[in-house]
Amino acid sequence: MPLLTAHDVGIERGDRRLLTGVSLSINSGELWQLVGANGVGKTSLLRALSGLARLGVSGEVQRHGSLLYLGHASALKLSLTASENLRYHPACDVEACAEQIAAALAEVSLSGLEDRPVGTLSAGQKRRVALARLMLSPASLWLLDEPFTALDAAGCEWLERRMREHIAANGAAVFTSHQPSRFGALQRDLDLKHHVA
Amino acid sequence: MPLLTAHDVGIERGDRRLLTGVSLSINSGELWQLVGANGVGKTSLLRALSGLARLGVSGEVQRHGSLLYLGHASALKLSLTASENLRYHPACDVEACAEQIAAALAEVSLSGLEDRPVGTLSAGQKRRVALARLMLSPASLWLLDEPFTALDAAGCEWLERRMREHIAANGAAVFTSHQPSRFGALQRDLDLKHHVA
Amino acid sequence: MSHDVPSVSLIAAFAGQFARHAKALINSPADVANPLLFFFMVVTLFPLGLGPDPERLSSMAPGILWVVALLASLMVSGKLFASDFEDGSLEQLMLSPYPLAILALAEVAAHWFATGALLALIAPVFGVMLGLPSEGLLVLTLSLLLGSVCLTLIGALGSALTVSIRRGGLLLSLLIIPLNVPVLIFGTTAVYEAVVGGNWVSWLALLGGLALGSLALLPIAIGAALRVSVDT
Amino acid sequence: MSHDVPSVSLIAAFAGQFARHAKALINSPADVANPLLFFFMVVTLFPLGLGPDPERLSSMAPGILWVVALLASLMVSGKLFASDFEDGSLEQLMLSPYPLAILALAEVAAHWFATGALLALIAPVFGVMLGLPSEGLLVLTLSLLLGSVCLTLIGALGSALTVSIRRGGLLLSLLIIPLNVPVLIFGTTAVYEAVVGGNWVSWLALLGGLALGSLALLPIAIGAALRVSVDT
């Protein structure tokens, strides 16, 4: 059974039709990139797939299984530390004990910064805290909106590796990015220019 | 005379020394990229060069001539339209008349969206509005913090072209980016890893 | 939303959310002290504005204290969800497998502890400052304790409705204040009655009824409002 | 900062900044109506809290109206620079070749027009509702007109000082309220004196003096505070 199916989805924002006739079915082990120019509707589509956007979305979207959505806004409280942010994150289903969180933060090379308020971290460090959730969430479907932004080369490599692992472990992911394709034959593109209304 | 000189600049944030011994002199016609991993201090250095940060900055920075700084926060009022935002921007020294603004917005491919509140634009479209200031400002020195973020391929190309033009017209620019170098021999890198305290 | 069985029980989710917000609120002692100081300072404005006549002040004390409590709640609860909306936490809340109403209630509860409950406990001090007769002090605390439950929940609803609106700040007061009027009336009347030795119990009972009703109805409304706010 | 000659005159820069903020404030009729409605609603709370006795209300009217005006300014001016700080406009302001004090003053002036001045003009309506004798109405408007200049400037200073502090909202009231006390006292006294037929002119003159003093001193303080806030 696919993790997510969308049938003939159309998206409308502010009285203007953006996209029509988007159908897709995401199976475990698949990696999809949403491709398109600025403003074509990648973020809007991702939100429709996640179920966050319903008003103005026509067609049918069905989700089977849990999902993890990371949007432009990274759901970090600037006055909490990195580990506190991960500890209480509602998307973080595991009763995340301190060790797991420390391990996740070490994975994203933030050891030593766990106990600093997130507000004092640099742009890339903040993004890494948000991405540490990829280590903690049991969700099988990831929806990631421009996850590579603000990361340096090492960070991008880490993320690429992590996504490959997830796919290999029968997960699935949909992501957007303006950077050149990283995953070669592993990824499938959905070019939204074919669906512009 | 150089547009900006920095002599033995050191940066300290929250009781921690980040960088030491940064000296540089930026002449017109030069293009500098600040290179370094996440958290090394690129944004902090750029703010020190611009004069926004003074506390915790040691050494000497001298600026000659006007500058334009575009940071992570893009100084857009979400409830105003794109043209209103540009119209009243204090960095925008020209008595920007409507035509110039319309032309600038057309340059960044936003014709037709001039009169929509900026809050309803996509991430890349917002960034384009911010970048439209590059068309309006008479400043000779640009300080740009990750200007390529959120732009699609066409947008990146436009920005590259615009920066080349600026350099060719005897301007100068310092920018940060995690993406591979775009300007070949034209640009000079300042790798901050040599200055980590 | 997601069809798997949540791996944490509902109560644990509530508790986690509660703890998270309590932590975020009480990150520094200043955050706890601030609403109290606000209350204190606004209370001191009244003798300055109305003249220092002790008798007059004491007769107005219940009204003043309650109006100020209402305003303090307006300033504080009205922004309950603002930062959650801006930083994207609300989206994550919405995608979690637990009912939004429960999670929102946890947040409101944490908030109530850090502001409403605390304020009720400290209010007698301000009552004494305004010359409220000592018979009224206990009832003042009790009425604020019950009343602030309603005030916080109503404030949260207002916040949920206006959080996605730019410049929603004052619109908020328009939405909230009329709904708060019964709370204000029952609360002040209870204190007045206690001062004159009347039947304050029934007024407190009314206030308790309002609090229970709000607890039953408002979390659902808050959940619905949040869902709309995220989806715009 | 930058050493070239500004290509726009100081006055044009002031006017531009003023226009920008006036525009951002008054984006829709609702934006103008909201502060007035807020004032109106809070005024309504007092009779509900203190009881409807017309005589008592009328004797307290100047105090109530002034305290509410102060609170309204606290809620509104206190956030004067918040959005500018968050969206990065403040950085741009700082880098512009004009004195920060002038640009900040332009912003405060736009703000004052949209809230303080409007509120002063509409205040007599609320005065009538509270039964303020008609001799007091004109002086109420005049005192609020002068006083709101101070209130707005002081609010702006508080906003500039706290804008970079997370959860600075209530800390703000702590800073602002004590500074506002003289304004409150002069303002209410002027209205009381007018009602009893006393010498209100000298109180208004004092208020005018305060307003002029604030206009001269506070913009510089605001500029300095903004500079510190951006550099954190």
Added chain:
Amino acid sequence: MWTIIHKMGSPPWFFRFSGALVRWLLPLTIALLCVGAFWGLLIAPPDFRQGNSYRIIYIHVPAAVVALAGYYVMAFAGAVSLIWRIKMADVTMRAAAPVGAALTAIALFTGAIWGKPTWGAWWVWDARITSMLLLFFLYLGVVALFEAYENKTAAARACAVLSLIGTVNIPIIYKSVDWWYSLHQPASIKFMGESAIDSSMLYPLLLMIAAFYCLFVVAVLLNMRAEVLWRHRESGWIQQLVERA
């Protein structure tokens, strides 16, 4: 019942139906208003205490009564829209709010005008007046919330939630304000007591109330038709209408 509700939900059907209704109702409203006003203002005898100033009740009371009823219409529409997701219910709610707010404003304004000669004050914190003021705020809240949202579907949802909570609250607000008032002061003047009103004054008043009810319905329907036209300005059936016209 279901079929009617669903038919009501179909814009073309509504447009035709409301057109016919307005065609009948509008003349009726005008007639009622004329007769009522003529009777009330010219024929009915002057009050023995208040002279002619009492005649303002022929506007004041109908406006107040209909404004109150209007809130329930609006809130009911909100409930229907929230539960059954019927688009026309949104439209009804949105159309009713400003009309109700306007009627409330009229009641407040005429009341204030009336208050000056009768009590010597423009405004008194009487229980009913205070509740009316709060009702005005509740209406304004719905109107302002609707205007504040850019996305009108979202606006309708939010307003529906608000007006539902408001509905639960209105009786509580009324009761509490009543208690507040009676507790604080046995009225020095009997403001709006059950003064037995003479039938020669009552009949025109009843006529005016009926007229205001009709006026409310007509105003809401016209408001709704404008909204429907705007929302469906690009759809086929409107184009047909335009061609036929």
